[in-house]
Amino acid sequence: MTKKNIPRPTESELEILQVLWQHGPSTVRFVNDELSKRRDVGYTTTLKLLQLMHEKGIVTRDDSSRTHVYRPALREQETQGQIIDRLLEAAFGGSALKLVQQALGNRRTTREELDQIRDLLDNIDPQTPPPPTTDASDELA
Amino acid sequence: MTKKNIPRPTESELEILQVLWQHGPSTVRFVNDELSKRRDVGYTTTLKLLQLMHEKGIVTRDDSSRTHVYRPALREQETQGQIIDRLLEAAFGGSALKLVQQALGNRRTTREELDQIRDLLDNIDPQTPPPPTTDASDELA
C-alpha cells in the first residue's frame, strides 16, 4: 500500500504526532509519559494507538530492538495544512479570512506574535485572481 | 434538554449549521437541497441529523406547522471560536501564530483578504504583558 492517500489523523493521533514532531523519534513509554502530562491515559492505549498509526502509515517504526522507536511519517506543516483545509471547508465556508479573524480575534495574542504575523503578511504574494465566486444561488432543486 | 453544556458539533452537523447560519431558518427540505449541492445525501439522513441536533440542543425548531423549521441555537462566531480552540490544542500546540501561518502560508489568499487581515491586526489590542512566561522548554521527560 504505497498509497499517496494520506490518512487523516484523528484527534488522538494528532496528540501523538505532536509529541513526535516536537521530540523526535520516541518510544511508546516516552510518548505515553508525555500524553500523561496532559490527561489520563493507559500505557496499552498509547501502544495500541501507535500500532494503529503504524498500520495506517502515519508513523514508521524501528523494531530492530525490543523497544520499538516510532517516528512521524507525516511532516508537520503538510499535516497541519491539510487539517486547516478541512476545517476551512467544514466550518468556515472556505474563508481563510474568517478563520484568521477567529483565531486572532477572540484570543489574547502578544504583540510579538502580531508583529510576526505582519511580517508574514508582507511576505505573501497576494493571489490577484479572485476565484470566480461560484454563486449557486440561481440554481434550483 | 436545557443543557448549559454546549455539545461540540460534528463535521456533518457543522455543514448543516453553515446552511442555517447563511440562510436563516430552514426546512429539512431546504437544508437537504443545499447539502445535495455539495455531496450525495439522502433526505432522511438530513432529517435524522436535524432531529439529533435538536435533541442535543444544537438547533431549535418550530413545529407548529407540519413542515418544521429549524434554526441554529449556536452563534456562528462562538462556535467557530470553540472549534479553533480545540484545533489549537489538538494540532498546533496552542500556538495561534502557527495556525495563522498555516492558514495564510499555504494558501492562495487574495490581496483583499490580506488587507482585511492587516486591518484586523491594527485593531487588536496586543496583550502587552506577556504573563510570567511558563517556559516549559527546560522540562524533560
Place this chain on the structure above:
DNA sequence: TGTTTGCTACGAAGCCATTCGTAAAGGCTG
C-alpha cells in the same frame, strides 16, 4: 373521495475511534 405526494418518527445497521484486559516473551537482578 380516493390517490398520490411529502413530511416526521423511529429503529437498526455499519463503521470507526478509543479504551482496556490479558497473554506471551525478553531481559535484568538478586
Place this chain on the structure above:
DNA sequence: CAGCCTTTACGAATGGCTTCGTAGCAAACA
C-alpha cells in the same frame, strides 16, 4: 536460576457518527 519488570500483540467492549429503510400520518389534488 527464579522472579519481576517491561514490552509487544491481540481481541473485545464501548460509544458515537452516519446512513438508510420503513411506517404512519397529513395535506394536496384530480
